[in-house]
Amino acid sequence: MSSAEVAVNVFRSLEPEDLRTLQIIETGMSNREYVPKEQIQKYAKVPMDRIDFELSRLDKLGLIYRMQGGYVGYTLNYSAYDCLAINAFVKAGVLQAFGKSLGVGKEADVYDALDPKGTRVAVKFHRLGRISFRQTRRKRGYMIDRAGWLFQSRLAAEKEFEALKLVHQRGVAVPEPISQNRHAIVMGVIEGGELEKWRGIEHPTEILREILVNVRRAFLDACVVHGDLSEYNIILKPDMHMLIIDWPQFLLRNHPNAQERLTRDVKNVLDYFARKFRIKVSLEEAVDFVSGKTETLRV
Numbered sequence: 001m002s003s004a005e006v007a008v009n010v011f012r013s014l015e016p017e018d019l020r021t022l023q024i025i026e027t028g029m030s031n032r033e034y035v036p037k038e039q040i041q042k043y044a045k046v047p048m049d050r051i052d053f054e055l056s057r058l059d060k061l062g063l064i065y066r067m068q069g070g071y072v073g074y075t076l077n078y079s080a081y082d083c084l085a086i087n088a089f090v091k092a093g094v095l096q097a098f099g100k101s102l103g104v105g106k107e108a109d110v111y112d113a114l115d116p117k118g119t120r121v122a123v124k125f126h127r128l129g130r131i132s133f134r135q136t137r138r139k140r141g142y143m144i145d146r147a148g149w150l151f152q153s154r155l156a157a158e159k160e161f162e163a164l165k166l167v168h169q170r171g172v173a174v175p176e177p178i179s180q181n182r183h184a185i186v187m188g189v190i191e192g193g194e195l196e197k198w199r200g201i202e203h204p205t206e207i208l209r210e211i212l213v214n215v216r217r218a219f220l221d222a223c224v225v226h227g228d229l230s231e232y233n234i235i236l237k238p239d240m241h242m243l244i245i246d247w248p249q250f251l252l253r254n255h256p257n258a259q260e261r262l263t264r265d266v267k268n269v270l271d272y273f274a275r276k277f278r279i280k281v282s283l284e285e286a287v288d289f290v291s292g293k294t295e296t297l298r299v
Contacts, residue, residue: 008082008086008098014061018057028040029150033073034074035074062079063079064080078150078153082125082184086184089179094179096114096115102190107127113186157182157185159250164247165177166223167222172214173214175245194231204279207236207240216289219291224253225253228265231272
């Protein structure tokens with residue numbers, strides 16, 4: 001069972017006191033990995049026997065880790081962080097109910113959900129730390145040394161939400177950004193599947209052109225480069241239009257590495273279409289098109 005599944009299953013059973021205790025631990029984790037039981041009791045302002053009961057309950061629900069050494073301390077796990085984010089979304093009137101999992105990846109879980117009006121949305125929980133620290137740190141330059149994985153995941157969510165707002169308002173084909181809290185983002189519904197998983201596409205040249213047009217629109221109109229584009233984060237919808245997802249590694253157009261990342265993004269896409277559909281497009285011509293040096297592209 002994934003961390004989000006644990007969170008969804010236990011969330012409705014949580015009392016206000018449970019959430020308050022989780023929030024106290026979260027605050028304490030800004031200074032140390034494991035928060036002493038005495039510090040939790042100090043901020044909760046309740047008798048120690050009550051704190052012992054709360055911590056035992058949260059431990060049985062699978063929301064915290066306990067460490068005993070020089071002192072007894074507690075830290076949140078991803079399920080607890082999920083619960084805090086879900087609670088914030090519910091209180092803000094953003095979420096009403098969860099549905100099925102849309103995907104569990106190395107660095108994120110995505111779930112189908114409903115808002116209070118019954119409209120379908122998607123909830124993405126960032127999960128940094130599933131791959132090695134060295135690989136994650138290398139790929140994500142915005143990470144802060146010595147910060148915990150929960151905080152790193154929050155940074156990823158904040159960065160992706162920022163990118164989605166920038167490109168969505170400029171008409172780039174991405175899920176609509178709705179809300180962000182901690183390491184989670186609520187966005188417009190995601191229907192379809194990763195481009196890499198589709199078989200028997202009738203008009204692949206049209207899809208390639210649409211992808212490159214959206215890369216161009218992001219670069220020229222929103223001044224943004226995706227930075228990690230491939231067939232794994234392009235969603236092909238049932239109507240054969242596409243969405244570009246997974247933006248936490250985006251760069252602004254004026255970044256020193258923006259042109260290099262833009263070229264890499266385009267090359268990844270062209271390599272996939274050449275390998276899968278035998279469609280040959282000059283990388284130089286495609287990069288000139290998406291960067292605005294030319295107005296047309298031969299596909």
